[in-house]
Amino acid sequence: MPGGGRGDRRRLGDATGARDTHQWWAARSRHTHADAARLTKLGRALEDDLHAPTARALADGRLRVEQARVIVQAVDAIPALVRLGDGTTRIIDPSARTQARDHLLAAAAEHDSKALRRLGRRILDVVAPELGEAQEAATLAKEEPRADAAADLEVNDDGNGRCHGRFTLPSHIGAMLKRHLLALANPARHTESELRDETGGWKPLRRRLGEAFIEYVERYPVDATPQTSGVNATIVITMTLEQLLGEHATALLDDGTRMSAGQARRLACEAGIIPVVLGTASQPLDLGRTARLFTRAQRIALGLRDGGCTARGCETTASGCHAHHDDPWSRGGATDLTNGRLLSPRHHRLAHDSRYAMTVHADNKVTFARRT
Numbered sequence: 001m002p003g004g005g006r007g008d009r010r011r012l013g014d015a016t017g018a019r020d021t022h023q024w025w026a027a028r029s030r031h032t033h034a035d036a037a038r039l040t041k042l043g044r045a046l047e048d049d050l051h052a053p054t055a056r057a058l059a060d061g062r063l064r065v066e067q068a069r070v071i072v073q074a075v076d077a078i079p080a081l082v083r084l085g086d087g088t089t090r091i092i093d094p095s096a097r098t099q100a101r102d103h104l105l106a107a108a109a110e111h112d113s114k115a116l117r118r119l120g121r122r123i124l125d126v127v128a129p130e131l132g133e134a135q136e137a138a139t140l141a142k143e144e145p146r147a148d149a150a151a152d153l154e155v156n157d158d159g160n161g162r163c164h165g166r167f168t169l170p171s172h173i174g175a176m177l178k179r180h181l182l183a184l185a186n187p188a189r190h191t192e193s194e195l196r197d198e199t200g201g202w203k204p205l206r207r208r209l210g211e212a213f214i215e216y217v218e219r220y221p222v223d224a225t226p227q228t229s230g231v232n233a234t235i236v237i238t239m240t241l242e243q244l245l246g247e248h249a250t251a252l253l254d255d256g257t258r259m260s261a262g263q264a265r266r267l268a269c270e271a272g273i274i275p276v277v278l279g280t281a282s283q284p285l286d287l288g289r290t291a292r293l294f295t296r297a298q299r300i301a302l303g304l305r306d307g308g309c310t311a312r313g314c315e316t317t318a319s320g321c322h323a324h325h326d327d328p329w330s331r332g333g334a335t336d337l338t339n340g341r342l343l344s345p346r347h348h349r350l351a352h353d354s355r356y357a358m359t360v361h362a363d364n365k366v367t368f369a370r371r372t
Contacts, residue, residue: 039065045072050097057105066113071104074120082124082131083138090131092124099127147171184212189320194346215345219322260354294323294335302342309344312365316344324348326360341366 046055046068054071057063063071075097081089100123107119121139125132147170155165169177185208187195197203203211294302303318321342327333343351347368350356356368 038069042069042072045076050075050101053105054101057108063105063108064113067108067116070113070116070120071101071108074104074117074123075101077120078124078127082134092128092131096124096127100124103127144170181209181212181216184215185209189316191315191344191346194316194344211345294340298335298337298340299323301337302340305337306342306364308342309347310341310364310366311343311347312361312367314344314347318342320344322348324351 042065045051046058051072054063054068058065058068078092078097078100081091083089100120103123103126104116104120108116111119122132150168151170153165153167155163157163185205195203195208197207302323303321306318306321308314308318309316309321321344324341324343325333325335325339326341327339329335333339341364343366347366350368351358351366355371357371359367359369361367
């Protein structure tokens, strides 16, 4: 690798005034500085006699760069000493690194870098099985506090009805979140129309996971929501009486953002909502109490009665449905079985979309038609 130790010794960056060899190489190879730095670091490591077989395998095309990086990192991570649970220490035979390198090089013929990384984390189980578990426990004891301390989440509204964000979580929390969202995005929970996008094509997994995350937040258990920082259990919406009843109106949330009145009425079916209804002088006429939601017993009864989504032709099961008020709660509708029905998330959105008219038929099924 040009960015390796030989490049450093030859001071290739001096000709262009580059501070480091990887900066010179980045400019020559059109790698990003970060990629060039990583490759330079790998190049230096591969000049060590211990990693010479890995370097040859990479040069011969038997390894990919990321596989070589994983092998080097796993071998270099093997400590000289392992502290046991009783407080004593054991010396690891230096030959363990050579055995680990050879084992991972052989495994690279069948495993990609991700699988190799998992093997590398437990390589002592292979080369020093009597010490492997103790070393893994020590490694986890260091990693877990660092992961907890690095927890971070940032969410920013772009002013166009969307927000964007990024987060850093401990690995097990990320795995749990992904497992939950995959369960919600499971195609078995959705009809074919819900799995297709606006063009008729199949929605990619990323979009289905995004929609699952929306459902995850909107349907967070109300009884588990903190009163001071509720997700959707306490939405304070300020609107006039005309806006509350109107089809084409907007509502102001307590964080300064807006949503359509239809969206607010939809959320009222699944979450508590505190309406601050204003008179003509912008004075509060009624600071409503949190709505009484459909109870668990009512949801079970709705499931037994409706069997699933009541939209004609929809096959979404009861567990995947929302409980909807036929006579909207925001207009005084009661939270009882005679005023409730199950609707899939998609049909629940249509029920509160002013562009569609919902018709209830004698068999308790509903149909939707776009208004003209």
